[in-house]
Amino acid sequence: MGAWGTAIFSDDLASDIKDEFRELIAEGHDGETATNIVVENWKSELEDYEVRSVFWLSLALEIIISGEDLKRWEEEPKLLIQRKKVLEKLMNQLNQPQCEPKKIPKRFIAQTDFERGDAIGYKLLSGKYIILKVITVIEQHSGDRYPLFELCNWVSTEFPDKIDIGSFNLLEWTFGNGKKELKKLAIFPSGKKDYPFERITVIAKNVPIQLSDSTPYMLLAWKQFDDDLRKFYNLE
Template sequence: MGAWGVALFSDDTACDVRDTYRELIEDGVEDEEATRRVLNEFGDALVDPDEGPVIWLALAWTQSKIGRLDAMVRDKALTLIERGEGLELWQEQGAKALAGRQAVHQKVQAQLTAPQPERKRLRRPWRHVTDLTPGTVLSYRVSSGHFVLLRVARIDDDRVGCAPILSLMRYLGDALPSRQELDRLPDAVDGSCPLGVPVDVVMNMTVFCVAVHRKKDPDYRELGFEPLEGMLQPRPGDAELDLHTYTHWQGLANTMEWYAGCR
């Protein structure tokens, strides 16, 4: 179990339970069905003496805070608290950790037994959908005047957004390459030096998922990334291309400036 503190959500499993349940509600799944799906997804961990209590408490707390506390989940969580289940891990870490976790259990108990808030509606977060398509090549002119190129290998489409997966190409030039040159340019993902920069300097970060998370965040054109005319054919391995980092367009622009400046 990935726990880094005594707080209820200082725990990977608790966070996963909370996020899974909230996402289901955001997607319009009915309360009982959302509860069933969460318990089914975490079913194997429910029998674990350390993780099981975490799951029940996290689910009960999450439901209660949005006015959707399921009676069965409430009773299960309260029973665990009354029996002191799930405290063994904290006993092993000493009296201070145990007291801290017991206080968390008391807080959860108070939340579950108090008058419950009104039922709240959760809306899906804003979702940006890119207009880029696989095969597009983006050019970016760094402050030195040189151009760098990134190829759209594929699109990552999930519930929170639709974002391009970009592969850095092995190019840094004073002018844009011709169409024939572009077709022959390799990606900079083979462990050698992208843009002439030693791999140990850049940690081989040459494949990027670039997302727009907020409406006010700039998109690619606003920061100087320009699509070239024509499209490249898909390349072998595009579907399995390993992501090296998640970023936004300003972060990608900063990375390109840094890479080019390291030459």
């Protein structure tokens, strides 16, 4: 495989793909069938990233140049004109020098050290504390792990004894219409910086849990938790 210029078809591979596509069209195949045949014929070679890049660029450009894509719009003159403009714009973009490859950041995966039965003291913006109890740790197929909480009906500036935590009632979520309901809260960090380390304290372990670990539950991010506490629990 060799290239003698920077144009898309100034390349042995691209030229071969173009010729193969044109021959299939000449034999009577429609554009979609011809494309499928070319892709099938080059399937094994497409594992090479250099081949893959040239292949798709050249095939896309040849489909535009051949006019095969426009045939399905021939009965709608207005749409045909619009489609031509779209393809012309795409062809210009394909013929432009390609950008430098960009580094794709690794996806953030949420993790937690909490365990079932942990009692978590969360410091409100007012300086007072509330208590969240870990019902379970949710584990997703993506690798994300985050706690599912129940919220105690308790607010104070000092932490209670472990024995008292088990006797606390739970605080209900209040909807906009005034309806109240117990809700389980799955809270996750949406990024590396979205975790209030300085406002969270594990104050007890193996405390009694009241709610089950089944669905449904409310899925919240730590960055919005203060707003949710104010809006739905009147806590701030």
